[in-house]
């Protein structure tokens with residue numbers, strides 16, 4: 001068993017470090033509020049501990065009200081921090097009243113010369129109730145917060161509640177327990193504050209990852225169809241070329257322009273036009289591999305980049321499949337709309353080495369189809 005002084009020194013130092021870490025967490029932008037209250041609450045735990053440190057057994061009773069004042073004050077601060085962290089609109093006046101009652105009970109017990117068990121049971125019960133509330137609140141509202149830190153904080157809070165509730169009776173029955181209780185209490189308080197700090201930081205990390213994913217989505221995705229946009233296509237094209245440099249792999253760029261899309265907008269409205277575009281996007285996806293790139297590059301214009309084709313002829317097969325799928329009727333709100341598609345194809349490396357060159361060739365080929373009656377596909381340079 002570590003000596004009493006060693007536990008004191010270790011506990012005080014670590015409480016102090018945690019207090020600094022909570023103060024630091026307050027400075028981090030976009031963290032949930034609460035860390036400031038927890039810096040105050042662990043500060044109270046630290047002051048309570050220091051008051052014990054300076055109490056020799058003889059003047060123990062003189063410093064006991066100071067110790068108890070800090071140790072019960074810690075709990076409403078802890079709960080206020082938790083309510084702010086969890087964004088709960090709670091009235092916590094009763095916590096402060098309970099803390100005050102715990103302190104008053106002690107003063108009364110000291111003045112009236114109550115037995116140690118009776119004297120301690122007042123503030124120990126207040127601590128136990130407030131810690132049980134802390135654990136219960138965490139368990140009730142942990143959804144959407146970091147899982148493990150919240151579970152650990154709830155477990156430590158509930159264990160501390162049991163610890164405080166049982167302490168007066170255990171010390172009465174086994175006086176040696178006061179020494180063990182000191183170590184157990186320190187370990188549980190450290191676990192509790194460590195978990196809360198971890199929750200603050202893990203939530204901040206979750207937010208960052210979320211924001212990054214949203215920013216990427218906005219930067220690289222077409223909001224209507226969920227397909228990639230031009231910027232993403234440019235980014236991914238280099239990867240597609242890497243795949244194409246493998247032996248027997250060909251990359252084909254398909255420029256697809258829908259035929260007769262405008263009349264749908266004009267007759268049925270933009271909303272129906274949007275639904276049609278979404279269906280087209282889903283069909284493009286269903287006709288291609290997950291490694292292929294499907295992008296919406298204009299109102300009713302799409303580019304598909306098929307990677308890992310085994311020979312040039314396969315590009316025409318893919319175009320045929322795309323065309324067949326896109327010319328199937330599209331049903332929106334009980335009405336079936338008929339579309340066509342003009343598809344131009346360019347192959348890497350025959351028709352160009354950069355994406356811009358390939359898209360330009362595929363676009364030219366697509367215009368050739370448009371000019372020759374629409375709804376068809378042609379490879380760049382192959383048209384008569």
Ligand SMILES: Nc1nc2c(ncn2[C@@H]2O[C@H](COP(=O)(O)OP(=O)(O)OP(=O)(O)O)[C@@H](O)[C@H]2O)c(=O)[nH]1
Pocket residue numbers: 224257258259260261262263265269270271272273274277298299300
């Ligand atoms: N519903 C909807 N329409 C759009 C969107 N973006 C562009 N458009 C419309 O899409 C139409 C595209 O025009 P065109 O390509 O000339 O229409 P088209 O009838 O397919 O013409 P062809 O290609 O010659 O067959 C225009 O009317 C645009 O206003 C969009 O996000 N949603």
